[in-house]
Amino acid sequence: MDLNAVRAFVAVADAGQFRKAAVDLALTQQAVSKRIAALEKDLGVRLFVRTPHGAEPTIDGQALLPHARVLLSAEERAVAAVRPGDRALRVDVVGRRVATGGLVQDFHRAHPEIPLDVVTLFDADTAVTAVCDGSVDATFRAVTMPGHRLPDGIAALPVLDEPLSLCVGPGHPFARAASVTPAQLAGHRIRMPGNVPGTEWHAYYEAFAAAFGPAIDTVGPNFGLEALLDTVAGSSTVATFLSERTPHVWPVGHDLRLVPLRDPTPVYPHFLLWRAGNPHPGLAALRDHLAATRPRPPRGELWRPAWARPPRGRPPRGRAAGPAA
Known part of the structure; x- marks a missing residue:
């Protein structure tokens, strides 16, 4: 359905006159009449009856009017959805x-x-x-x-x-360290089940492992952060990387520690x-x-x-x- 014709139909219905509708739409009266005629031809019904006072919608025109308003409202929403400044x-x-x-x-x-x-x-x-x-x-x-x-x-x-910290459980060798150097992580197991090949963070930690020698463990399914922290809390050999900017809450009994990495500090x-x-x-x-x-x-x-x-x-x-x- 031609929305310009629908817009002309609504304008005539609101104005009650072809002439006033033409002024409101900044069109000639002839252009408005052509649009209404084209819409009537498409629908196969008459939409207006001309009276001495102007134009009144027929029964079919009255039936169409609320739907025509919905069409024009949908057009406005569609445009707003993609117009910079109007959409989110x-x-x-x-x-x-x-x-x-x-x-x-x-x-x-x-x-x-x-x-x-x-x-x-x-x-x-x-x-x-x-x-x-x-x-x-x-x-x-x-x-x-x-x-x-x-x-x-x-x-x-x-x-x-974003500086990285080493997250360890109370039984880990670094649990009481004030800080750890990346070089000290050589040979230590760093559990990272979400470190998926092809991602930018996988490339980051691969480069970190090549530079400092830790073993990045990605084997097995990723059950989420909570399950990972459960594993770290109960292990004396497994650690992972976390950031103080990442919100995380763990049970008090886990007694996890975030140990700063220094000299150099790895940042993401x-x-x-x-x-x-x-x-x-x-x-x-x-x-x-x-x-x-x-x-x-x-x-x-x-x-x-x-x-x-x-x-x-x-x-x-x-x-x-x-x-x-």
Whole structure:
């Protein structure tokens, strides 16, 4: 059904006159008459009866009118759903309980007037593709993996260097340590069942293992964080990595400890990625908020894979930059 003809029909029904409806629609009276005639031909009924005072809907016209209003309302909602500034800002985070999920929550607290649609795409390739095709406005990722480059037109803003801590149970050799160096982890078993090959975090921990020698254990199903912490709490040999920025609650009897890693401190580098030219006003507000509130990195020497280091070069718009080669 031609929505322009439907719009003309509703305008005539509301105005009671073809002439006034033409003025309201900024059309000629002849154009309005043609649209009504075309709609009547499509439906096979007469919609108006001309009277000395103007035009009145026929019985069929009266039956059509409420449905015509619904059609026009649906058109308005459809347009608003994709118009920047009218629809919610769609942001991807790896998980709502991870550090970047917290960054989005902080942004929402600072800007409650900006509607948000938070999604959780799984891997970087899927997320970057979604940014490219407009399925999401932005994603939080660790820029690139070995052999990967961001597509042209994708910009990156560093937002958080997240320090890792070693999580151990009370019987682990490092349970009473004030801190541990990554080199001390050589040969120790680090349980990470969710470390899926092909993801950016798998590439990160593979690089960490190559640099410092721990055994990253990914064997077996992933039953979630709670089950992982149960395993760590009851073992004298198994540890895992956690961050103080990741919300986690465990039973008091677990007596788990978060031991800082130092000299160097391994940090997981989070970036905000978006498509250059995206006009959504909420995206600009998100970038400005993240740039203004970016936490300072830990003191001392830091470690991150070479491919995940902050991009160099002149950032676009004075703030963000694409990845280094």
